[in-house]
Amino acid sequence: MLRISNLHASVDGKRILRGIDLDVEAGTVHAVMGPNGSGKSTLAAVLAGRDGYSVDAGSVTFRGQDLLDMDPEIRAREGLFLAFQYPVEIPGVSMMYFLREAVNSIRRYRGLAELAAGDFIRLARQKIQPLGIDPGMLKRAVNEGFSGGEKKRCEVFQMSVLEPCLGILDETDSGLDIDALKVVSEGVNGLRGPDRAFVVITHYQRLLRYIVPDYVHVLANGRIARSGDRTLALDLERHGYRWIEERSTALAAAGT
């Protein structure tokens, strides 16, 4: 579904991603962990097509197409979804209007009929209910005045409405209390299926108890320093990132 090969990217001349290789097959969940500043959000931003990042080398294919060549909205319409680490507040645009516009932009792209207002409201209500979000939120401006936890839930709500093939969750668990974490995880698990894949960026093994990953990768200094199965997350919890970082710095110094 997603194939990242030797991806190098920089911001303002600062090299941040230094050769990422990652293969994400349909039906799998990949957890990406790593210390602060290691480049996790940068990777997510490059995949979603945010301005200001320059890709210096490497390639990314998404469902057989060159992802880096697409505008952000095309990536979304092709089925990529990023749950933001810091969702943006947009005063003056209602959640309802925004999300219907998103759904219909995607539907138009795929040659489907647009959803009428009534049908959309039914869909939104149905998706919002299991996430324990007050439907009144739909009338509010996008993320405006939402608490940290509400913003994160709302990202998952958007994902469940848009039903992407690939969901990238950037620290969606941060700032959630344990009940919210369960609810959000169930939301994600409900979307799991043979045609979907997830990349879950997190600092906490806790999340991975609910969203059980097939693979765990550790990002350090802009590379994947180590990959393994879910037991790697447990090791990290016990030993911290230190041992992996030291190894990756040594590798970087050796020029490999």
Add this chain to the structure above:
Amino acid sequence: MAAVMQHASAYLERFSSSQAGRDWEPKWLRERRELAMERFLRMGVPTPRDEEYKYTDLRSLSDGRFLLSPDEPGGHARPAHLAGQRIAAACGDSLAVAGPAPPGIRLMSLSEALVRGEPWLEDRLASVASFERHALCALNTALFEDGIVIVAEAGADSTEPLHLEFGPGRVARLARVLVIAERSSRVTVVETYSGLGEYWRNAVTEIHVSENARVDHVRAQLESPRSFHTGVVQAAQERDSRMSSFSLSFGARVARNDIGTRLDGTGCDCSLDGLYAVRGHQLVDHHTGIDHAMPHCHSHQLYKGVLDGNARGVFNGKIFVRRDAQKTDAVQSNKNLLLSDSAEVNTKPQLEIDANDVRCTHGATIGQLDADAAFYLRSRGIGEAEARKLLTYAFATDALDRVGVASLRERFEALLLDRFAPEAA
């Protein structure tokens, strides 16, 4: 009459020929027109040397060609009917007032009111809007051919908007409106301006708000992109009265609006709000003036602007607080959104405060579209042009909320969205 102005001849010629045909007008008006012409000739069409017109170059208007020339041939594209009852339309060489007026409201043409010799006219016409120091108001006063008078009788309560439509033609070029709200009455007036081709419209609206009365005034300037539009809206408010003004300015190559009110009694409330959206080489200039002459009055101003291309915006908000105007509460805000790197705004609050127990606040901002917000929208599949449109709309929406008439607000929203639709971007 001493003509000190260059290019005076065209104006003088029109003035003399018009005056000759106006022997039926009352003496006081004929005298006022003489005086106004004299004032205009002394001051001339403003130039950028005049501080008040520093950014707004009207020099191509100086010889009167665009004001006095006949319209360019071609059918007039009527603007979509905006709201409420169309009660008057000025097109061509005449003016039509169509009834029936809502209960308690009298409408008539100015000429009709003059012929009838309505006794209140002398106190109100060409007196609320002073032409002493305002050249363009003086010019309109000297030359206007006809106009529209709306009188809300004491106690009348009409929320249905009365729609005055100004198109092309001699009468409408020098549009003149007089609104009189008698004691404890309420009336809503909507003026729209539109045309085709290259021309200059110079309009004046006077509003008298009597004790405890309320006037809501909306002005939609949708002139041809090659035209010049200059307009004055001046109100005078008696005690406990309320007045709101909303100025929508989307059209014209150069538009200059002077909108003001004088709070002549205690306990008055006024709001002067507006939205301008311009692109290409358009220039839009709003000068507002609120004269707090008496204590315990509130004024509120919110002007928002969206500028694209090489467009230019000017906002100047004057607030005078006289010595007696204690407990004045005045709030002013001007916010601008620049959609391109070459668009420009000059914004300036101008407060003159002579009283000591007052609250006056003002603020101005000039910003660009929030790149993070645009990316957030796009990351959900919304196209770039659509995202821009949505954010532009979001920026303007609280200004549009100040339009009290719901149907009108919706029309304005649609006009705004059209204006920055993908094709235009």
